[in-house]
Amino acid sequence: MQNNLVNWYWKIDVNSEQLVLCLSSDIHFPTLFCRQQVSSLTSPQCAFTTEDAWLYSAFRDLLGLTNLNQEAQFTLAINATAACNYLTPCATKSWFFETLSKDKKTFECGDIVETQSLTLGYYLVLDSDPLTSTIILLSQKQQVDSNRVFNQGQVLKVHNDRLEKKSNIELLTL
Template sequence: MTVTSTLNTLVISFFWLTKGVGLDKKDKKGVHWRWVTNFDTQKVCLELAAGVNFSTVFKISELLSYDLHEQPFSTSDAFLYSLFRDKFSYTPFDEEQAFTLAINATIASQYLKPLAAKSWLFHPASSVGIGKVKQGDWVVLKATDEAIYLVLDTDHETSDVILASNRHQISDSRVIFQGQTLKVHNDRLTPTLIELKADQL
């Protein structure tokens, strides 16, 4: 079973989540989502159903407030996921790509340890409106290449962002891949249009 083939089941699970049914118990449809650890890769996975695990980009060492063995996919997790999933519906991503980004954005927002700013990797923004971003905005960061990021969290100085583009070439020897999260100062961020084109990603 693939991630794509489970999407209809996942939608059902969110109906029950919004009705207050916790994912530490099976609902009437038999849906039971939970965060689990792949000890071979040390990465956190989302168990969608028996034998169906989705691996996130995050290692357990990168997370706070995470049970090493497993923990339920909570109602707050579900709420954030649904917000991110709606956000990615305005992009050229297919169902599986949107699902992947939304799950990685959810775990980054909920459980990621505080990040050190890596603004030195990027050029200062030069367009009007720099530094004026809010959670959920699409932004551009420029290094060797430009790439599109989504703002996960922000304050008056810095923002946590997740890479939406397939990859971002930072230098000859450094690449950031889709789904990875970092913190940068807001003067590096250039807001961009919400309806992204395929060639931007």
């Protein structure tokens, strides 16, 4: 369903090969995702749908409870929306993180979770099933091993036993 209240649309930029959200004829917001990661754009230019608007608003409201600045909230909400609706599925990368629990855990879209590797990282759950969750990094960065750092906006899929739900998100230092 198309949202007729705004004329935003998604497209793949021909020069950068990135998924871009076009807010107006002269304001284009590049996401963190390249053409190879995008699976479900049905044409060169796809409308920002009502579902996109609903997800964006839900993520923006949730991120408004954190200590992230307005620009980071907007950026993460747009990237989370794009990841939920347009990215190809990704393989799990659980080996980067410590097991936090032996209990079976389930998560919902919008949960804020923590992971532990060399440093602590806070993520937003985008999608979940009984075994795994797709998450996007809210922290500025997370050092996962001596050679690798994940940056804010990184999308991963991990096993649920690597995640711990956080309830007081306004107290987290992102």
